[in-house]
Amino acid sequence: MKETDLLALANQYLLEEALIVVVVLLVVGAMLKKTPLIADWSIPWLLTGSGIGLAWGVMGAISVQATIQGTLAAGIATLGHQLWKQTFQKREGDQ
Known part of the structure; x- marks a missing residue:
């Protein structure tokens, strides 16, 4: 998958107001990765929960649509x- 494919996927399924959530989650994920107390396996779960919460805030409602948008943004x-x-x-091991 190329970067253009990822952008096409985002434009097809993610609402415009939820695009900012993706950017915020990238920053939050980078910060979590540098935090020694956070296990790497838990970062996607934390981002999913954060994405849902942020989408609720951005979309102004706790709804199924906002929950789906937050999950998609985290993904x-x-x-x-x-x-x-x-x-x-x-x-290590790459050619």
């Missing part, structure tokens, strides 16, 4: 981070 932020990491960061 796009996590997928975007992993695509970047897996593409550009060298790992």
Whole structure:
């Protein structure tokens, strides 16, 4: 999946008002990653909960639509981070 595919996916399913949630979650995720007390496996769960809460705030209602948008925002932020990491960061054993 390319960056343009990710943007097309975001534009297709994510409402415009929820796009800011993706950006905020990327920043929050980077901060959580640098926090030694937070286990790496818990970061996607924390981002999902935060995404739902932020979407409720941005959309102005606690609704199914806002919950779905928050979950999608967390998924796009996590997928975007992993695509970047897996593409550009060298790992041990890579050729």
